[in-house]
Amino acid sequence: MKVTGYRSVTTEHEWGRLIGDANGVMARPRTPVDVLILETDAGVEGIGLGPHAHVEQVFGAVEGQDPRSVTALYDRMLAWVFKTGHAGATFGAIGAIDTALWDLKAKAAGEPLWRTLGALDRFVPGYASGLDIALDDDRLAGLYTEFADRGFSSGKLKGGRRLEDDIRRLRILRDVLGRNSARPALMFDANESWNRSQAVRYVTALERTIDLTWIEEPVRRWDAAGLVSVRRGIRAAVATGENLTGLEQYRPLLDADAVDVVQVGNVWGITHFLRVAAVAHSRDLPVSPVAYHTNPVAHAAAAVPNHLAFEVQGLTAPIGLRVDQEYDDGGIVLGDEPGIGIQVDEDRIVAAQLADTAGRIAGPHVRPHRAGLRLVPDAARERVELS
Template sequence: MKVTGYRSLTTEHDWGRLIGDANGVMSRPRTDVHVLILETDAGIDGVGVGPHGDIDRVFDAVEGQDPRGVSALYDRMLAWVFKTGHAGATFGAIGAIDMALWDLKAKAAGEPLWRTLGALDRFVPGYASGLDIALDDEGLVHLYSEFADRGFSSGKLKGGRDLTGDLRRLQILRDLLGRNSTNPGLMFDANESWNRSQAVRYVTALERKVDLAWIEEPVRRWDAAGLASVRRGIRAAVATGENLTGLEQYRPLLDADAVDIVQVGNVWGITHFLRVAAVAHSRDLPVSPVAYHTNPVAHAAAAVPNHLAFEVQGLTSPIGLHVDQEYCDGGIVLGDEPGIGIRVDEEQIVAARAGDAPAQDAGPHVRPSRAGLRLVPDSPRDRS
């Protein structure tokens, strides 16, 4: 079996709500989802998800190769861009190809990827995470009630700009998830919007009223000294890593003893997650994947010994993607369909995209000019 080509599609996920974080809110409830389909001479397609605009920089590294040699092909892609670097968009393309290669490997074996990777249990423990900063209290109750109905006993709120509001919302979340646990897990995500001293003050104030399991990305992702400083100044664990594009970027944070929960973005692929999980395990640290549409890394999370909890951002799938998994008992139940378990209805995707203007969003993916430089987190100019 050889890789012969690829197709690239863009579909959408209708969240049914506006999503965002402390850096901004999307202007509409539908967001783009990028799908990569790797073609082979065996008539089997492999599916990967995530932005892959730089695919032509690395595709030659896998074209004509046997997709079952996934680990070697992953290193081959990294070597292909040795001089120019593999970070950013290129790492996303490597991740999407890597997912599709693992999908092909498991399909060739006739089994779900979680079994190919050596997992015994198809259940992946999770936590609810609604990307919820745009919701009012009523919307928050509605969303997390749906998660609670599926057995979730832990949840993560977006925030960091309104202390009084964040405290109220955390207490709402605690009450909702309290039906499934006498001590629900509460997490809080600031999305790199604070400086280190501001982070300690803000989290300390939250901790006077609520018990936080972790604070996520309190300062910039690469700020090992800052993350370590925050970690020493608060009771909650510090979680970070979702935006790190390469195994080597974790080294300074781990050497500085700056992280308690090692996070990995789904969009960076299966192999990257497995390698980060192994490094974290060598330091007795848990690993927690940050979600993306269809939760492809859940298969790998089921197979590592130090997986803590998988972020679940929604209970529906993107248009035209049929995913063999369920949400119950506070986690993800993976199915038996061979591969990653994503079936792509290309006709439905094309029909849904016809006449639909592309979104023009800055939203949470563009860092505000004053992030980390505000004396008052929620200033009048920011609210205007």
């Protein structure tokens, strides 16, 4: 079997709600989902998920190669861009190809990827995460009731702008998930919107009322000293890592003892997750994947010894994608279809005429002008400069 080419399609996820975080809210309840399809001379196709605009930079590293040599091809892709760098969009392209290669490897073996990777159990423990900062109290309760109906007893709230609102909303989360646990695990995500002093003051105030399991990305992702400062000033664990690309970016945080829960983004691929999980395990730290549509890394999470909980952001699949997994008992139940279990209906995607790119130019992925520089985190207005 040899890799011969690729196709790239973009579909959308219909959330049924606006999503966002402290940095902003998406303009519409639909967001783009990028799908990479690797083609082979055997007629078998591999599916990868995530933005991959730089795919042409690294595809040559795998073209004509046997896709079953996944880890060697992963290092080959890194080697192809070692001068220009593999961060950001380039690392996303590597991740999408890597996921598609693992999909092909498991399909060639005729088994689901979780079994190819050596997992004993198809169940992946998870936590609910509604990307919920735009929701009013009633819709917040309704959303997490849907998660509670699937057995979830842990959840993560987006916030960091208004303390009183966050306390009230965390109480709602606690009450809804409390039907499944006497002490539901509550996490809080500030999405890098604070400086270190703000983080300690804000979280300390939250902890006077709420027992937080972890605080996520309280300061910038690379700020080892800042993360250490936050860890020392609060009771909750500190979680970060979803936006780090490459093992070398984790090294300063781990060397500084700056993180309690090591996170990994689904969009960076299977091999990256496995390597980060191994490094975290060597330091007795748990690993927690941050979700992306269809949760492809869940197969790898089932196979590592230090997986803590998998973020679940929604209970439906993007338009035109069918995924062989279910949500039950507070987690993801992986299926038996070979590979990562994703089927792509390209005709349906094309018929949906998904050409709107508004979600790419505004929303929580665009850092606000004064993020981390506000004297008052809940400032109602900010000066916006247009150029």
